[in-house]
Amino acid sequence: MNNHALRELLIGWQFWALEAQCVLLVVTTIVEMRRLTVHRATVAAGAVLALGVSLLTATLPPRTNRIYYDEQIYQGVGRNLSDLRRAQMCNDGVVEYGRLQCFQGEYNKEPNGYPYLLSIVYRAAGVGDRTAFRFNNVVAGLTVLTTALLADVLFANAWIAVLSGLVIGLLPMQLQWSNTAAAEPTAALLCALSMLAAVHFARVRTTSALVWTVACAAFALTTRPEAVLVIPLIALVLLLFAPEELLQQRLWIAAIAGACVATAPLLHIVAVQNESWGTSGARLAWAYARSNFAVNARFYFWDERFLAICGAAAVIGVLAAERLRERLMLLAYFLAFWTIFLFFYAGSYNYGADVRYSLMTYVPLAILASLGLWRIARFATAFAGRDWSDGRGGAAIAAVLIVQFFWYAPLVRATGEEAWAARADVRFAKEFASRLPANSIVLTHNPAMFHVWNVSAAQMSMVRSNPRYLDRLFDRYAGGVYLHWNYWCNVADPLQRSFCQAGLDEFPHELVASARERDYQFGLYRLKPADRRVTDRVQ
Numbered sequence: 001m002n003n004h005a006l007r008e009l010l011i012g013w014q015f016w017a018l019e020a021q022c023v024l025l026v027v028t029t030i031v032e033m034r035r036l037t038v039h040r041a042t043v044a045a046g047a048v049l050a051l052g053v054s055l056l057t058a059t060l061p062p063r064t065n066r067i068y069y070d071e072q073i074y075q076g077v078g079r080n081l082s083d084l085r086r087a088q089m090c091n092d093g094v095v096e097y098g099r100l101q102c103f104q105g106e107y108n109k110e111p112n113g114y115p116y117l118l119s120i121v122y123r124a125a126g127v128g129d130r131t132a133f134r135f136n137n138v139v140a141g142l143t144v145l146t147t148a149l150l151a152d153v154l155f156a157n158a159w160i161a162v163l164s165g166l167v168i169g170l171l172p173m174q175l176q177w178s179n180t181a182a183a184e185p186t187a188a189l190l191c192a193l194s195m196l197a198a199v200h201f202a203r204v205r206t207t208s209a210l211v212w213t214v215a216c217a218a219f220a221l222t223t224r225p226e227a228v229l230v231i232p233l234i235a236l237v238l239l240l241f242a243p244e245e246l247l248q249q250r251l252w253i254a255a256i257a258g259a260c261v262a263t264a265p266l267l268h269i270v271a272v273q274n275e276s277w278g279t280s281g282a283r284l285a286w287a288y289a290r291s292n293f294a295v296n297a298r299f300y301f302w303d304e305r306f307l308a309i310c311g312a313a314a315v316i317g318v319l320a321a322e323r324l325r326e327r328l329m330l331l332a333y334f335l336a337f338w339t340i341f342l343f344f345y346a347g348s349y350n351y352g353a354d355v356r357y358s359l360m361t362y363v364p365l366a367i368l369a370s371l372g373l374w375r376i377a378r379f380a381t382a383f384a385g386r387d388w389s390d391g392r393g394g395a396a397i398a399a400v401l402i403v404q405f406f407w408y409a410p411l412v413r414a415t416g417e418e419a420w421a422a423r424a425d426v427r428f429a430k431e432f433a434s435r436l437p438a439n440s441i442v443l444t445h446n447p448a449m450f451h452v453w454n455v456s457a458a459q460m461s462m463v464r465s466n467p468r469y470l471d472r473l474f475d476r477y478a479g480g481v482y483l484h485w486n487y488w489c490n491v492a493d494p495l496q497r498s499f500c501q502a503g504l505d506e507f508p509h510e511l512v513a514s515a516r517e518r519d520y521q522f523g524l525y526r527l528k529p530a531d532r533r534v535t536d537r538v539q
Contacts, residue, residue, distance in 0.1 A: 006271045007107040010264065014087040017264035018116040018222065024261065025219045028212040029193070035209070036200060038149055039158035046148035046165050053169035054141035057178040062415045063133050064180065067353045068422035068487075069446050070110065071181035075132050076448025077108055078118030082127065087112045092458040093451050094441070100451055104458075109272045111265060113190075113222025114183040129430075129452050132181035140178035143189045143363070144169045150196045151367045153203065154326040159394040160370050166398055168366035170405040172412050173305050177356050184359045187223035191230050192363040194220045195333060198234040202241035207250060214258040221265035226360065228269070229336045236332055240325040277346075284343045292342045295350045296358075300365070304411055305355060309373075309404055314365050316372030327371075333364035353418055373397045424517035425487035432484070432513050432524040440479030443470075443503060443527075445488040445496070460484075463503040467530075470507075474529045483509065485523035506530060 065071045073089055079100055080088050088105035095101075121131050148165035152158060168174055178185050194216040201209035217234060220227045238245050245251050259266070277283050300311035318331055337360035341347030349355040377393045415423075426449065433453045436442070441456040443463060450457035456477070463470060463483075473481045489500035503509075508528040515522045 003271060003274070006267060010267060010271060011086050011088045011105060011107055014112055014264045014268075015081055015085040015116070018081075018087075018113065021215070021219050021222070021261060021264075022116070022120070024211075024215045028208070028215045032197065032200065032209055032212040035204065035206075036149060036153065036196075037203065038152040039156075039161070041158040042148055042152040042161040045158070045162045046145045049148070049162065049165045049169060050141035050145040053144045053165075053175075054137050056169070057140040057175050058134070058137040060409070061176045061179040061412050063130075064415055064423060065426060066177065066180050066416075066419065067182055067356065068419050068426070069449070070183075071132070072426070072446055072449040072452070073108060074110070074115050074183060075118060075129060075181060075452045077112060077115035078122055078132075079127050079448075079451055080105070081112070081116055081119035082122040087115075089448060090451060091447060092462065093447060094456040095451055095454045096439075096456070098454075107271065109275045109277070110183065111222050111224060111227075111268055113219060113265070114186045116222070117186060127452055127454070129181070129449070133179060136178050136180060136182070136185050139185045139189050140169070140174065143174075143178075143185065143192060146189060146192045146196055147363050147366055150192060150199065150363065151370065153196065153199050154330070154367070155323060155371065157374075159390050160367075160374050163370035163373065163394060163397055163401075164367045166401060167307075167310055167369050168362050170401060171307060171310070171362055171366070172408045173355055173358060174362055175412050177359055182356055183223060184356045187220070187227050188359045188363065190216065190220040190223055191227055191337075191360065194230045195233065195237070195329075195363075198237040199241065199329075202237055202245070205242065205245065210250065210254050214254050214261065218258055218262040218265070221262050222268075224360075225269070226337060226340050226357075229340065233329075233333055233336055237329055240329055279345050281345065283345055285345070286343065288345055288347060289342045292344070292348045295348045296338065296342060299349045299355075299358065303349075304408065305349075306358075307401070307404055307408065309400070310365065310369040313370075313372035313376065314368040316375055317368035317370070318372075320371055320375055327368070330364040330368050334361050334368070337361045370397075373400075421490065421517060421520045422487050424515075424520065425522060428515040428517075428522045429484060429486065431515070435513060435524075436482065437479035439477055440482060441473055441477045442482045442484050442524075444484035445486055445499070450484075460488075460499045460503065463506055464499060467506055471529065474527075481507075481527045482512070483525040483527055485514075485521065485525065487520070487522075490520045490522075503527065 076089055080086050080090055080102060083100040084102060086105060089108050090102035090105055092104035093100050093102040118132055118135060121135055144165040147168045148161045151164035152161035197213040197216045201213045217230050220230050300306055301308060318327055320327060341357050346354055349358055377397055378388055381388045430453060433450060433455045436455060441458060442450050443460050444450060444457055445460050447457035447459060483503045485500060488496040507530045509525040511523055512526050513524040
């Protein structure tokens with residue numbers, strides 16, 4: 001099967017595969033969550049913390065996009081999955097009578113698990129760009145609860161578990177990115193859930209726990225390319241905690257079944273393996289490691305975007321005397337998702353908005369940091385000649401974490417200058433869209449965001465590739481045909497700017513709305529039918 005045929009297959013079939021995977025994940029999670037051997041206090045306190053962190057992410061960080069235009073594409077794919085059951089970006093689509101119709105679709109290079117989850121919310125509550133933000137607010141709370149449960153399963157200590165949830169809930173980048181429409185918060189949650197399921201299976205050794213592990217890992221693969229690392233991590237969990245299971249027939253049957261369940265994400269990897277991912281050179285190489293290492297190692301100890309006390313405490317947690325296997329597992333969990341980006345050309349946490357990649361490391365770091373803080377508090381109590389009290393010790397650690405968090409609160413509240421032009425583009429585009437008459441269509445570089453706003457839109461490049469098709473749009477759309485002068489019309493890229501200028505050169509037009517941010521000009525032009533008679537006579 002050639003690559004084009006494979007992508008077409010995935011466009012039409014992947015929705016149903018994701019639907020089946022999701023049902024399996026939900027059912028097995030409901031069944032096995034009740035069987036987790038954890039303290040009731042962990043569940044209760046973790047649930048309260050989860051609710052608090054969800055509210056905090058929805059209110060403290062500014063609700064904005066931080067990675068352009070991936071977040072708009074995710075939402076657009078989610079709408080295609082919701083309305084059409086097709087895993088695609090729509091380059092030419094009409095939104096009428098509450099549903100999207102797509103005339104030209106394209107397969108996206110990013111995995112479709114996160115857009116699929118958005119599609120569930122769209123189906124239940126309707127399509128809107130705020131939905132993705134609210135979804136990630138909920139994901140932030142679930143990540144807190146999952147982290148607390150994983151810590152309890154590993155260390156059988158409710159205080160360490162609750163503190164782990166508190167640590168991850170207060171990490172600045174965790175908060176900021178949980179109020180965006182990015183895929184990383186969801187990917188981090190599902191990887192953490194996979195690790196929880198694996199440790200749970202290693203403890204109880206039941207077939208239903210094994211099925212839960214397979215379900216979690218298979219769905220995690222659909223969220224981010226690097227999520228494939230959960231497979232060797234699960235193997236490590238079994239090697240550390242239940243090595244005899246590696247020789248059991250049911251494990252290998254489960255592995256084969258898991259590969260079948262994960263057919264869609266595995267085929268996705270094959271389909272996009274030749275994507276450039278934004279570079280003309282090697283995507284992964286040893287040459288990138290030196291510069292990325294300096295930035296990504298320093299990040300956890302001396303960077304305004306991470307709680308410094310947690311980085312230092314995590315080192316102490318790794319060096320703790322007890323629970324060697326548990327600490328090795330957490331260290332491997334961290335290193336897997338930290339090391340992979342050292343070799344990626346855009347893997348530096350200082351590269352654009354790529355600090356979001358650090359979210360994949362936060363769960364193991366939060367648990368190790370809590371273990372380290374617990375040991376520091378116990379040592380300080382013994383050194384002072386006082387009797388250790390779990391309650392007082394836990395409260396003291398929580399107080400220190402909250403006080404230090406306030407040092408970072410101004411950063412969390414900041415929008416930041418990064419991607420200012422693209423952010424302005426989206427803001428003005430939404431304002432322009434609200435002024436459009438009914439039954440109109442917009443030519444733009446980013447049709448997905450207009451589709452989410454219930455506006456018909458098509459790719460700007462069609463002006464050059466198929467001007468005759470555009471002629472027919474004037475008869476089809478009584479509200480008018482509009483050209484969106486957007487971010488890509490301002491950049492120093494001759495090809496992208498040519499698409500914008502061709503629209504104005506090809507058709508008579510009038511400016512109906514405009515806005516300016518620094519030296520970038522944004523606008524909305526209404527196009528008028530072109531007189532083709534002169535052109536036809538010349539030809």
